[in-house]
Structures are given as structure tokens and as C-alpha cells.
Amino acid sequence: MTARHCLFSIKWIASTVCLLCLGSNLHAELLAGWRKTNAMLAASTPYVATTNHVKMSAQMTWTNFYKYNQNEWFYIEPWHTGTFANGVSATNYNYAGKPVTNYIEFCFTVDPGYKISFTNMLFRGMNDERRLWLHLRSETDNFSQDIIIGNNNHTTGQWTNRNYLTTTNSFKDYTNALYFLDVTNRPVRLRLYGVAAVSKWAYLYMTNLTASAYAGKCMIAFEGEVRRMIDVLPSSGPLVGGNVIVLTNAVDPLIGNGTDITNIQVGALSITSFLGQGSNWVSWIAPAGDSPGAKDITVYSVSTGSTVFTQAYTYNPTGVITHLSPVTGPVTGGFPVAIVGSNLCAGDVTNVTWGAGTAAVVSQSSTQVVVTAPAGVGTVGLRVDSISFGESWKSGAFTYSGPNLQVRGTNGEAIASGEAASLEKGSDFGTIPSGSVVTNWMALTNSGLGLLTIGGVTTNGDGAARFGMDGIPSTLADGAQDAFSVVFDASAVGAHTAAVHVVSDGPSPYIIYLSATVAKSDQTITFLPIGDQVTTSKVGLAATASSGLSVSFATNNGPAVMADGTNLSFTGAGSVSIVASQAGNASWNPAPDVTNTFNVTKAQAGVYLSSLTQAYDGAARNVTATSDPSGLTVEFTYDGNAWAPTNVGSYAVTGTVNDANWQGSADGSLVVSKGAA
Numbered sequence: 001m002t003a004r005h006c007l008f009s010i011k012w013i014a015s016t017v018c019l020l021c022l023g024s025n026l027h028a029e030l031l032a033g034w035r036k037t038n039a040m041l042a043a044s045t046p047y048v049a050t051t052n053h054v055k056m057s058a059q060m061t062w063t064n065f066y067k068y069n070q071n072e073w074f075y076i077e078p079w080h081t082g083t084f085a086n087g088v089s090a091t092n093y094n095y096a097g098k099p100v101t102n103y104i105e106f107c108f109t110v111d112p113g114y115k116i117s118f119t120n121m122l123f124r125g126m127n128d129e130r131r132l133w134l135h136l137r138s139e140t141d142n143f144s145q146d147i148i149i150g151n152n153n154h155t156t157g158q159w160t161n162r163n164y165l166t167t168t169n170s171f172k173d174y175t176n177a178l179y180f181l182d183v184t185n186r187p188v189r190l191r192l193y194g195v196a197a198v199s200k201w202a203y204l205y206m207t208n209l210t211a212s213a214y215a216g217k218c219m220i221a222f223e224g225e226v227r228r229m230i231d232v233l234p235s236s237g238p239l240v241g242g243n244v245i246v247l248t249n250a251v252d253p254l255i256g257n258g259t260d261i262t263n264i265q266v267g268a269l270s271i272t273s274f275l276g277q278g279s280n281w282v283s284w285i286a287p288a289g290d291s292p293g294a295k296d297i298t299v300y301s302v303s304t305g306s307t308v309f310t311q312a313y314t315y316n317p318t319g320v321i322t323h324l325s326p327v328t329g330p331v332t333g334g335f336p337v338a339i340v341g342s343n344l345c346a347g348d349v350t351n352v353t354w355g356a357g358t359a360a361v362v363s364q365s366s367t368q369v370v371v372t373a374p375a376g377v378g379t380v381g382l383r384v385d386s387i388s389f390g391e392s393w394k395s396g397a398f399t400y401s402g403p404n405l406q407v408r409g410t411n412g413e414a415i416a417s418g419e420a421a422s423l424e425k426g427s428d429f430g431t432i433p434s435g436s437v438v439t440n441w442m443a444l445t446n447s448g449l450g451l452l453t454i455g456g457v458t459t460n461g462d463g464a465a466r467f468g469m470d471g472i473p474s475t476l477a478d479g480a481q482d483a484f485s486v487v488f489d490a491s492a493v494g495a496h497t498a499a500v501h502v503v504s505d506g507p508s509p510y511i512i513y514l515s516a517t518v519a520k521s522d523q524t525i526t527f528l529p530i531g532d533q534v535t536t537s538k539v540g541l542a543a544t545a546s547s548g549l550s551v552s553f554a555t556n557n558g559p560a561v562m563a564d565g566t567n568l569s570f571t572g573a574g575s576v577s578i579v580a581s582q583a584g585n586a587s588w589n590p591a592p593d594v595t596n597t598f599n600v601t602k603a604q605a606g607v608y609l610s611s612l613t614q615a616y617d618g619a620a621r622n623v624t625a626t627s628d629p630s631g632l633t634v635e636f637t638y639d640g641n642a643w644a645p646t647n648v649g650s651y652a653v654t655g656t657v658n659d660a661n662w663q664g665s666a667d668g669s670l671v672v673s674k675g676a677a
Contacts, residue, residue, distance in 0.1 A: 238390025
């Protein structure tokens with residue numbers, strides 16, 4: 001095989017394109033082509049795609065759609081960027097040491113408001129490769145699935161340069177993969193692959209016009225149609241309504257001016273309240289339908305009148321649950337149950353309500369939804385919620401068998417196994433002062449069928465030693481209830497948690513989470529008032545704290561001194577304040593200080609005057625005195641004066657003690673008489 005320069009053309013050939021009829025007078029012939037300029041021309045030469053279809057863009061320019069590399073094998077740069085993806089060549093296969101591409105990428109672009117529908121593809125071209133098989137894929141699913149199914153098997157034989165490989169293919173049902181329903185003029189982007197798993201050489205290799213007269217007949221043709229974009233999303237919904245509908249009629253004609261849509265009819269139902277509207281769209285909440293089936297939608301606006309969309313929205317019938325399989329099972333749950341009926345879903349189950357809880361979906365179809373039954377008790381109903389069909393109900397659909405343990409809290413409400421500790425239900429004891437012992441009463445019940453046997457109770461966790469269980473029964477008849485107590489020892493400050501595991505022949509283990517927080521206790525000081533004192537007093541201080549902890553004392557003010565923490569003496573007269581304190585510990589908060597204030601006065605001393613009769617000699621006549629206790633300083637006044645008299649006469653004398661701790665005085669008369677001549 002010899003590599004040659006190639007000029008590759010993709011054309012729409014009128015003779016190969018079929019006409020489709022999709023609705024009355026809706027015919028279209030999709031003709032479009034791409035033509036690559038010669039590789040020797042200037043790099044700025046555009047690669048254009050043109051069409052003669054009135055609803056497709058008149059001209060599409062792609063830069064670097066195909067480009068030759070230095071080895072003269074072509075590779076592809078992504079058309080929408082003009083650069084290599086992540087800087088890596090798109091050629092990811094090698095032949096004879098030369099990189100080649102394994103796909104051709106191209107796109108269709110239509111006018112805003114229209115979309116493209118493809119039904120068939122035909123490829124015809126000069127090919128000197130053996131075992132080439134072409135695959136067409138769309139970016140809708142990241143080019144992961146084949147869109148066409150070939151009806152010829154080109155896996156054998158040698159194709160000469162004068163023969164052509166022709167593949168006529170039919171599009172498979174691809175869930176509208178090629179329909180782009182938005183209104184942003186987005187192109188339909190396709191890739192044509194030679195796939196390594198089927199082809200001997202996993203690349204496309206076409207001959208050059210200058211080297212072969214036949215290469216000009218290479219072509220790819222599609223059979224299809226350009227359709228006006230009229231979209232109702234979703235196009236179907238539950239008979240009960242309630243889902244949001246968005247109708248888009250992109251252009252030609254508009255359905256309003258953006259604000260003047262006044263009414264919408266879905267079948268015979270009228271809607272006047274909208275979630276929003278524009279010139280080419282309107283959105284509303286579907287009302288409950290009057291009957292299942294496809295309905296016309298009529299949009300009324302002031303500017304454009306009425307626009308009818310025939311059979312545009314379908315009300316799906318309400319789902320029916322006929323039976324379950326099985327219809328009974330153990331209270332432990334965990335087993336599969338098939339919900340059988342009709343119109344249950346379209347693969348869009350959002351929830352299965354099972355009794356008061358939910359059941360996990362295992363598989364789903366329109367006639368059967370398989371779920372995993374949760375744990376439960378008694379007879380329960382269920383509901384299947386589907387986006388397309390709404391709610392399907394069946395009451396009394398399933399019955400649990402066997403005993404069933406349930407715990408009820410202090411308020412009588414059920415405590416589910418594994419439920420977080422609850423203050424309302426008594427499993428959370430709340431905040432408790434230290435030193436307390438608190439008991440909460442709960443109950444065990446057997447809400448199932450048959451005798452419940454309790455095999456054991458264990459408590460674990462950091463605070464397990466603080467919680468005690470008492471009164472747990474060994475058996476419970478069906479429907480019976482028996483009380484038990486949980487006792488908490490609040491001797492240690494801090495948060496305490498524990499998990500109680502009750503083992504029984506019901507759902508087991510049943511776990512009860514417990515918690516409590518122990519806070520420091522408050523305390524007070526009893527410090528009786530201290531009466532007024534004299535300076536010579538000795539006071540032994542005493543006070544008690546409600547915690548039983550020792551109380552300390554301190555002088556806050558006044559002439560007092562403390563010895564050995566409790567022995568109080570005084571250094572003088574004045575006001576004295578004594579503060580009693582207790583600082584607390586790991587279990588007790590500090591106590592509020594208590595202050596006692598009292599007065600200290602001087603002690604009373606005895607004063608005894610002497611030398612009250614003296615003879616005049618011209619000198620000052622001073623009186624003397626003694627004190628009890630002795631040794632105190634006594635100061636005198638003579639007729640109120642501090643100096644002693646000298647003259648003959650009688651004088652009023654007062655002797656007063658001058659001491660920090662003692663007080664006292666004595667009055668008398670000093671008589672000075674004439675002396676001898």
C-alpha cells in the first residue's frame with residue numbers, strides 16, 4: 001500500500017437522499033457538503049460547508065477541519081477550537097510508523113429554532129484498505145455508542161483503487177441522540193470511526209484527486225430531515241399533574257412577545273398562571289388531567305393569537321399495584337420484595353414509601369419494582385412515586401411476622417434502635433449537678449407476634465460505668481410492656497455516654513444510646529456575724545461550706561491580724577472586715593464570699609490620781625497617777641490647761657490614759673497651800 005496526498009470531499013448527493021414525511025406537508029431534503037481546499041494552498045484558506053436547504057445555515061466556516069502533517073497523512077484538530085486537545089495530536093494509531101487518525105469529525109448547524117433528524121447514512125469512496133468498517137457516533141453520549149447498524153459485512157476481500165466501498169446503514173433507536181432540543185443554535189457534532197476491534201486498519205485513508213480520477217466521487221450522504229423545534233419537556237407526566245412543563249417553540253412563528261401569553265389549554269384544561277414566559281417559550285405546572293392520553297396544547301397570546309401543538313403532551317395513566325411477592329416476612333427486614341402492577345414507572349422511581357419509612361429500590365420497570373424491605377412490625381401499606389406516573393398506592397400490602405422489641409422513653413414515645421440520645425425521651429439525662437443520682441424510667445414492649453425472649457443486656461462506652469440498668473425482663477408476651485430503670489451516677493464532672501445493647505429474638509441487637517452531662521455544683525458559706533470587740537479580745541473564726549469543703553478567712557480592712565488562719569487579734573480600735581471564702585474543686589464551683597464587719601473599741605483602764613495636796617514653793621505643782629493595768633501613759637489637765645499651776649489655790653485636775661488599746665480617766669482637785677514662813 002502506498003500513501004498518497006489526498007483531497008477529501010464529503011458531499012450531499014441529491015440522488016442518494018430520501019424524503020421523509022413526518023406530519024402533513026412536512027417534507028425536507030437535507031443536502032449539505034463540505035469541500036476541502038488543496039493542501040498546497042495558503043493555510044488561511046477556509047474550509048467551508050454549504051447547504052441549499054432553506055433552514056440550514058447558508059455557510060459554515062471551519063478552521064483547520066482537516067490538515068496534512070509533515071508525513072502527508074492527515075489528522076484532525078477539533079473544529080470548535082482549531083487547536084490540539086490538551087496539546088496532543090488526535091492521531092492515536094500508527095501504520096508503518098506514521099501517525100494516522102481513527103475518526104473524521106464534522107457537524108451540522110441549523111438555523112435557530114430547528115433541529116436535525118437522521119434516519120440513514122451512505123458512505124462511498126475510493127479505498128485501498130482491507131477490512132474497513134465505519135462507525136458513526138454522536139457527542140451526545142461522548143461518542144460512546146454506535147448510531148448506525150450496518151447491513152453489509154465488509155470484513156474480507158481486497159479493494160482495488162478502481163472499486164468503491166459502499167455502506168448503506170439504518171439508524172437504530174437512539175433516544176433522540178441526534179436531536180438537539182435547545183434554542184441556542186447548537187450544532188450536531190458527529191464522528192465517523194474506523195474501529196480497531198472490527199477493521200484491520202483502524203483509520204480512514206482516502207485517495208488524492210491529483211493522483212486518482214476516481215477520488216472525486218468519494219462522498220458521505222445522510223438521509224434525514226430538518227424539523228421545526230417544538231419541544232415540550234417533559235412530553236408526558238402523571239395524571240395527577242403537579243410537574244413543571246416547559247414548552248419551547250423557538251421561532252417561526254413566535255408564540256408571544258414575551259409577556260402577553262394569557263392562557264394555555266392542555267386538552268380541555270385551562271391554565272392562566274405561568275411560571276414564566278418569553279417570546280418562544282412558556283412554563284407552567286401541569287394541572288391534574290381529566291383522562292389519560294395525548295392532548296393538544298393551545299397557547300393564546302395577544303400578539304400572535306392561538307398556536308396549536310397537536311398531541312404534544314401525554315397524561316400517563318395512574319399506576320396500579322396489584323400485589324406484592326412475598327406478602328409477609330420477618331420483622332428484621334433486609335429481604336427483596338417485588339411490587340407488581342401496571343404503569344408503576346418509566347424507570348424514574350423517586351421514592352418507595354414503606355409504612356412510616358422508605359424502602360431501597362433494587363430494580364424497576366413499568367410492571368415491577370423490586371425493593372429491599374426495611375425492618376418493621378405489623379401490617380404496612382406502601383406507595384411508589386414515579387416522575388412519569390405519579391403515585392401508586394396499596395394499603396395493608398405487607399405483614400411482618402415474629403416478635404418485635406421496642407423501647408419507649410420516659411415520655412412514652414418510641415426510642416428507635418440506634419436513635420441519638422433524646423432529652424425529651426429520657427435517654428439524654430441532660431445537665432446534672434455533681435454528686436447527684438438520677439433515675440429515669442423507661443419501658444420495653446413487644447409489638448410483634450409471639451413471645452419475645454431477651455437474651456442479655458450489655459452496656460459499653462466511655463460512661464458505661466456511670467449508667468446502671470435495673471428491671472429488664474427476660475420475656476415479654478406479644479403486646480406486653482414492662483418498665484425498667486436507668487440509673488445515672490453523677491459523681492464525676494463531664495460528659496458521659498454509653499450504648500446499651502439488648503439482645504433478643506426480635507431485631508437484634510436493639511441499641512439504646514444514653515448520655516448525661518455532669519456540671520459542678522454550686523455551694524454557699526455560712527459565716528455567723530461577729531459582735532463588736534475590744535482591742536484586747538481574741539476571736540476564733542469559724543464558718544462552714546455547704547459542700548463540706550474547708551473555708552478560709554482573710555482580713556479585708558481594719559486593725560486586725562490573723563494567726564493560724566482562724567485566730568484573730570487586734571492592733572487598735574476601728575472597723576474590721578473579715579472575708580470567708582471557698583475556692584471550689586473538681587466537683588464544686590467557688591462559693592460566693594461572705595464578709596462580716598464589726599467595730600473594735602479600746603479596753604477600759606483604771607486611773608488613780610495622787611499628790612493632790614501640795615505646798616507653794618514657787619514651782620509648778622504636778623499631780624501624779626497610777627493605772628490598771630500599770631504602766632499606761634496618763635496625761636493631765638489643770639482647770640483645762642495642760643500646764644501645772646504654781647500659785648496657791650484649788651485646781652480641777654483630770655488624768656486621761658493615752659494608749660492605742662486602752663482608755664480611761666479620773667478627776668480630782670489639786671490644792672496648793674501657802675508654805676511655811
